[in-house]
Amino acid sequence: MGMAHRGRLNTLANVVRKPAEVLMAEANNQTPDETLSDGFKGDGDAKYHLGTSYTRTYPSGKSITITLLANPSHLETVNPVVSGRARAEQHFLGGDAASRTKVIPIQIHGDGAFAGQGVVSETLQMQDLKNYTVGGTIHIIMNNQIAFTTTPDRGRSGTYSSDVAKMINAPIFHVNGDSMEEVAKTFGIAAEYRQKFGKDVVIDLIGYRQLGHNELDNPSFTSPLTYKIVKNMKPTKDIYKDQLIAEGIDKDILDKIEAETEAYLEAAHVKSKTHKFGVERWENEAWLNIKNPTRYGRVKDTGVELGHLKAIGMKISQLPTDSKFHKSVANIYKDRMTAIETGKGISWGQAEALAFATLIDEGYHVRLSGQDVERGTFSHRHAHVFYQDRDGSYIPINSVIPDGSGVRNFIAAGSHLSEYAVLGFEYGYAQTNPNTLCLWEA
DSSP: OEEOSTTHHHHHHHTSOOOHHHHHHHHTTOOBOTTSTTOOBSOSSOGGGOOEEEEEEOTTSOEEEEEEOOOOSSTTTHHHHHHHHHHHHHHHTTSSGGGGGTSOOEEEEEHHHHHHOHHHHHHHTTTTOTTTOOSOOEEEEEEOSSTTTOOHHHHOSSSSGGGGGGGGTOOEEEEETTOHHHHHHHHHHHHHHHHHHOOOEEEEEEOOOSSOSSTTOOGGGTOHHHHHHHTTOOOHHHHHHHHHHHTTOOHHHHHHHHHHHHHHHHHHHHHHHHSOOOOOOOSOHHHHHHTOTTTTTOOOOOOOOHHHHHHHHHHHTOOOTTSOBOHHHHHHHHHHHHHHHHTOOOOHHHHHHHHHHHHHHTTOEEEEEETTTTTOTTSOOOSSEEBSSSSOEEOGGGGGOOTTOSSOOEEEEEOOSOSHHHHHHHHHHHHSOTTEEEEEOO
């Protein structure tokens, strides 16, 4: 999951189920990291920027791991990061289409940001791209109708903030946020659609912002007429409570639920002041080890024994004889084989291929991304050699993959002509497994 800031603490507490006492302690900087000599507290970022991961187990015994990614104050930047993270999780589950039903990306947007930020369109465009599809994303627009402080007529050209999703023909559900059971029903339909069709789906969750951009903001400065109405709106919780009572639910039962919730929060508040909580490290442990100050930046010997390098070079410098390739590319590979045999005249593209192949031989997964990366923008790479008599390509570098390794491979993932979203995608992809090398080419 990736989401905007507003509602994040609520999501962490009630959906991801991060303990309330930990959230409160973090808000009051009561989380010293005793492993650091300077007593550094927290990570210096706003608490509603942080993420976490938690595995919820249901009465049936089934469980689901929910990860909310961290998101700094760069609107919608988290979207492609979520997509990349999901794609990597899917890859390491086996890399086939079936895994796309097991890992589901959810992106939660603000209404103004969804309509206004270009990275939204760049990420939507990945829906059906071969190397970037995630089997559909569930998009939720938290539509407070004034975005930051800007009314719709000043913030977008379309009728709805969700209109940008029409570019990929995504179904869009508009639902009243005050109708709680209709909201739940809509979310269920969206989830079923995503699982069945493997496409993006959008929920336009229409509500209002009660207090403005933050608790101290006064939205009536710019939207006075709207906030005369909002001032008299009954809270969603109270609307639903009245509905349940009208349907025959005992008021005492509902009052008891509210009292238990308040008691839980009060107890958490006390605990947040009387207990010490270590700083939550929700990133992959192997990544944290890589960033250890005693190891970071140290030069590693990346050389390969010459005989082994030559053997790898022989494998990756030949093309199958039973397939038809472009004459010029076939000649390039003949020259590469000669260079390996003689040890002279190794080109930049061939040196790059040797580097990638030796990494895969050592157990890494290598993903190169960007526009036209298969052949290289200036035709130096030819990492994917395309058949001339049928669709598809041969990837010489993958000839070094040992038998049975379904996820350890090389791919030059040609992308749409995007920089922002593709870079974010690869950043998210690389977070999943420390034995993954993601390279982005502008």
